[in-house]
Amino acid sequence: MEAVSIVLFLLLAVVLSGSISRMLPVPVPTPLVQIMLGAVIGMSTSYRVALDPELFLLLFLPPLLFLDGWRIPKDELLKDISTVVELALGLVLITVIGMGLFIHWMIPAIPLAVAFALAAVVSPTDPIAVSAIAARVPIPKRMMHILEGESLLNDASGLVCLRFAIAAALTGSFSPSSAAINFVWVAGAGIVVGVGLTLAVTRAKAWVSRRFGEESGSQILVSLLIPFGSYLLAEHLHASGILAAVAAGVTMTYAEISRQALPNTRMRRNSVWDTIQFALNGIIFVLLGEQLPAILAGARTTVKMTGHDSTGWLAAYVLAIVAGLAALRFVWVWVSLRLTLLRRRYRDGVTVHSPDWRLVAAMSLAGVRGAITLAGVLTIPLVLDDGTAFPARDLAIFLAAGVIIVSLVLASVGLPILLNGLTMPPEPSLLAEEDAARVAAAEAAIRAVERSQHELAERMGDGDFYAAAGGRVMDIYRDRIDSRSGSAKASAAARVQDRIERDFKLVALQAERSTIVDLARDRRIGSATIRKLVRELDLVEARYRS
Structure with a gap:
């Protein structure tokens, strides 16, 4: 009963957070409201959530990463794939190495392997938190697509780095050559498992639907099981379950294009996944708030690990880590944009003016840490292989939680200021593409109605009746073609x-x-x-x- 009560309290807090964030006169990101509600639960009830790292990892990460891979705009991602890869892979690697060394130098009480693990969990960004922050100041579409693509890839790369760092902490040794070979297997096998399982399941599901009909409930349940199945199978093969879940989500997009479910099934499935995404993201932040009282209660004990007496040092460490992350991201974004402009200049012979510094600053400040960071740090093992407590685990959780909160606050204040009135480079319009698709679909619809009209008239007789009924339908599509095939002014x-x-x-x-x-x-x-x-x-x- 206690576990059920805890779950109900968490879900109630998630439900209330959306309403409270909209009621506040000042725009406050929903994740911050959820953290505050979680803190209220932690201080006002006797219930405590004892988190099992492996169970937490299994329940939260596979569906969230799967959904990110499924819903991310693929074409927009491919247009800026070089920038996304530079941010998601290059920046993550630099962050893990640079911030890991910096954290270990700043806090010698944190072993180097644990410092790398902490750096790995604070490297992924969270576009959901960014969109919540900038709800009243719309983020340019291209910038949001880059942030979404970066988040999708750096979630996987950051968590894979976390896996290697934890392994080094558990074993006490680390071999770069062995890690490189292991990484190839972990990443490659994980991607293959995710792609293969998704294709096999969707094809089997399509075959059953064609032969015996489709049942919406079972179709939705299958989509819910795919990320967990991909994750568990990959982990069983000692590959990356995280990359398997991401690959499964990306593959799901293309599998669904060729084997469409019934419209009713798609609508219900989208609603179910929207609810799951809202609930899981919200529960993660509420859990952070619920854990905060216990974390803060042990802050004095935790700070003694660092060799200091004042708890103010913990705040100083959090601010130093946030400043280091922001500085690394700013430099990397600026260098990445300069390299992109140079490539265009030499490849296309086009001189492109340097972007506004506010754009670079906005991209840097948009690197908000969120649900994946918290989920990652909470998966740090409780004990080492010999049964002793994992070194500096509480301190790592406190610092990660502090980075999440501070980055959310800074972005909620700074992003609207930076984005307000910012002139973005022109983006190609999709209206012509949309008009062409609507015209092609309307022409195909007219041809199909004409064929059906003739077939019914020949089989049933009374051609005038079917001609009149079909004509009314075709007139709708002819109006669409006329309105979309004219000049730009007419359109x-x-x-x-x-x-x-x-x-x-x-x-x-x-x-x-x-x-x-x-x-x-x-x-x-x-x-x-x-x-x-x-x-x-x-x-x-x-x-x-x-």
Whole structure:
């Protein structure tokens, strides 16, 4: 019962956090609200969450990394793949080495292997926290795509580095050559497992659906099991379960394109995954807050490990780590952008002006640490192989938690200032691509209706009846083709007209819904009819509001 009560308290805190963050007059990131609610739970209840590192890793990381890989825009990622790789791999490696040495030099009580482990967990960034921070100051799309791609790859690279650092701490030895060979196996086998398992499962699922029909519940459950299956199989083979989960998510995108599920299944599955993502991310931050009272209560004991008496030194260490991370990121982003401009100059002969310094500063400040950092540090083992306590584990958790909170606060204050009025380099418009796709789809729809119209007329007779019905449908698609095939000015006017029609349709839908509610209150329609009509209205409204 105690475990069930804890879970319910955590979920309740996650639910309340979204409402509270919207109610506050000053924009406060939802993760900070969740941390505060978790702290309230930790101070006001007798319940305590005893975290099992391996169980925590299994429950939280595979679904989150899988979903990141599944939903990240692949085409936009490929456009800036060189920049993303430089940030996600090069910066992570420099951060692990540079910050690991810096932390060990600053706090000699932390062994070098543990310092590298701490540096590894603070290297991944969290775009969800960034988007929550900048909700009132929209982040440029290209910048957000780079941050999402960086987060996807540096989650995996940072956690793989954490694995090697923990192994070095447990064994007391580290061989660069053995680590390099092991890394090739860990990374390669993990990716192969994720890709192979996802393709096998999706193909089997498609075969069963074609032969025996599709059941939405089982399809959704299969998508939930894929990340856990990929992770566990890869770990069983001593490969990276983290990379397997990421690879499975990326593969899921392409597998779904060729083997589409039913529309009803896709809508339900998206809703389920949205809920899981919100719940898991929220629970992680609430858990951080719940652990804070115990961490702070032991702060005096923890600080004595560093050779000091004042707990203020812990705050100084956190600020020093945050400053070091920001400085490394700023330099790396600036160098990366300069190299990109030089490559374009020599390859294309195009002279591109240097970006505004505020853009570099915004990219640096957007390196917020979040759920993956906390999940990683909480997976540090409790004991060594000989049964003794893992050295400086509490101190590492405190410093990681401090880095998360401080980076969230700094970004919530600084990002809106830096992004406000910032002129971004022009991005190619996707309107022409969208118009061409709509026209091609409409032409295919007209051809399909014409074929069906002729077949029904020949089989059933009464060709005028089917011609009239098909003509009404085809007129809708012809209007779409006419509005999207004209000049740019005509297309712009068509989009304005579409927006006006959408507003009218939303007004009409609201009137329909109000009437149905009145009929239900007067008991003039039954509950089954109510559910059917409301669902239809919800689907149409979701289409117009998307």
